Each structure stands twice: as structure tokens, then as C-alpha cells.
Amino acid sequence: MLIKCFLSAVIAVVLLALSLLHAVDIDYAASQTFADSLYYSNDFLSAVLEYKRVNFMSPGNAQYGENKFRIIQSLYYLGNYQSVINELDIDNHVFSSHPNTAYLYAKSLSSIGLIDVSNQYIKQNPYEDSTLTQNMHYLLMLNYLKQDSVELAKSMLDHDRVFFEDDKYLSMQFLEYEKRLSKSGVVSNVMNIVPGMGYLPVKNYQNALSTFLTTSFMYLIAGELYKEDLEFAGTFFLSAGVIFHIGSFVGINRFNERIKSRYRDDLIRYIEHRIP
Numbered sequence: 327m328l329i330k331c332f333l334s335a336v337i338a339v340v341l342l343a344l345s346l347l348h349a350v351d352i353d354y355a356a357s358q359t360f361a362d363s364l365y366y367s368n369d370f371l372s373a374v375l376e377y378k379r380v381n382f383m384s385p386g387n388a389q390y391g392e393n394k395f396r397i398i399q400s401l402y403y404l405g406n407y408q409s410v411i412n413e414l415d416i417d418n419h420v421f422s423s424h425p426n427t428a429y430l431y432a433k434s435l436s437s438i439g440l441i442d443v444s445n446q447y448i449k450q451n452p453y454e455d456s457t458l459t460q461n462m463h464y465l466l467m468l469n470y471l472k473q474d475s476v477e478l479a480k481s482m483l484d485h486d487r488v489f490f491e492d493d494k495y496l497s498m499q500f501l502e503y504e505k506r507l508s509k510s511g512v513v514s515n516v517m518n519i520v521p522g523m524g525y526l527p528v529k530n531y532q533n534a535l536s537t538f539l540t541t542s543f544m545y546l547i548a549g550e551l552y553k554e555d556l557e558f559a560g561t562f563f564l565s566a567g568v569i570f571h572i573g574s575f576v577g578i579n580r581f582n583e584r585i586k587s588r589y590r591d592d593l594i595r596y597i598e599h600r601i602p
Contacts, residue, residue: 354384361393370400395424407434429461429602441469461601463489468597476503476590495596503589514578521571524578533581537574541567 361376377393377400387393394413398420401409411434414420420427428451435444448466463486470479480500483490490496518524522537544567551560 354380354387357383358387358389358393361396365396365400368403370403373397374400374404391420391423395420395427398427398430402430402434405437407437410434411438425455425458429458429465432462433465433601436465436469436472441473445469460489464597464601468594468601471590471594471597474590476586479593480504496593499589499593499596503586503593514582515575518575518578522574524574525581530581533574533577537570537577541571541574544570 357376357380361373361380364370364373364376374397377397380387381390381393384390394417398410398413401407401413410430414427414431421431428447432444432447435441435447445466448462448469463482467479467482470476470482480503483497483500514524514527516524517526520538521541522534522539525531525534525537544563548560548562548564548567551557551563
């Protein structure tokens, strides 16, 4: 009788343990499915919390690495770039199983202002996947543009031609920038020896006319006053004309810089929309 009771107790314990294990498996499967549904419905904040709960409760689950990647990707989509960096600094095993993680890391560094660190990371890490490599090259170009190193960004069109040869818009925008650069240099400044004429190459006709008329008027008045031996008044108008004339050189170059900045900003926006 005692042996029969003992065997019954053992069987009961085993059955209880099996039922608990089965319940754990069901709970894990349900939690994993729920986390996946949150992720695919773009509820990334909730997905992060649920994936973290699943991995914490079942650290040996088959989806652990994939869940980790989706946590990082969700944080990236949420714009929480510092958390992306923190997660990858703590656990960098995701890089080997999900190569695209390298892009998320480099882009996150760039997005929080660590552009030099992002550049260094991109240059030091080779990539086999062609799409990833192309995205990295676009990101490097974007970083150069953010640093106002437009010439360095443009040089990538030649040095890394294979990644940009099909991008006609990019080539066109850099070509326009080059044209603007030439206009803002010697041509405009030489032409502005005649007051206001430096505005013509940049098609700023209103400033060209107003500068020409105002400066010419002051010079003419100064000349007439000198003829009348009114040296003080003549000097006053001559000085005002010279100041206005010099100011037009400053104005032309600032105007050109704004236009060049517009082209640079257009390129930045274009690349930001092009890359993931």
C-alpha cells in the first residue's frame, strides 16, 4: 500500500511538472505571437516592451536573436537613436546575425551628431551585401554634406562611381552646385567692379538695379560737389558710395552662399529620404 501511494505521488508530481512546462511553452508562444503582431502593426513602442519581456522570461528561446534585432530596429524607427547605440554597445552579437544592424548603428551615430564617429565606423567596416554597402556610401555622403564638406561628398561620385551611377538626380544636383560655385567666385566679384553688376550672374536683378542706381547716384553727387569745391560734402557722399559699393560685394557673396546652402540642403533632404 505504501509503495502504491508513493508511485501515485511520483506520477502526480511528474504530471504537474509536465503541465507547468506545457503552460510555459503556451505562454511563450502566445507572447511571441503577440510581440510579432505589435511589430508588424508598427506599434514599435509596445513591441519593444513585449520583445524584452519574452527574452527576459525565456532567454533560451529560439527567437532570442531575432527579437533582439527587432528591438533595435523598433527603437530606430521610433527615432530613439541613443537607445539603439546603447543596445548595440551592450550586446554586439546582433551584428553577425543581422548585417543591416551596422547601418542602423552608423545612422544612429550620425543622427545624434556624432558624425565623425559615424564616418570612422563606416570606413573601418567592410560589407559584403551590395544593398547595405550602397546605403553606407549614401550615409557617408550625407555625413559629409552635414559637415558642409560638399567637395568631399561630390568626390565620391568619381571615387565610388558604381554606387551612384544610376542616380541621375544626385549627379544633376551636384552639377548645379558646381555652376553656382563658379558664379559665386571670380565672375560675380569681377563684374561687381561696376556697382551691382555682380548680381547679374546669380539673376538677382532687383538688387543689381538698386545697387547700381544708388551707388552711381552717390558717386555722381560726390563728383558734382567736388566741382563746387564742397570737399566735406563731396567726401561724405563719396564715402557713402564706397561703403555701399563694398557692401554689395558682401551682399553678393552672402546671397550666393544662401543659394549654395539651398542646394546642399536639398541634397541632404534627398539622401535622407532615399536611405532607410
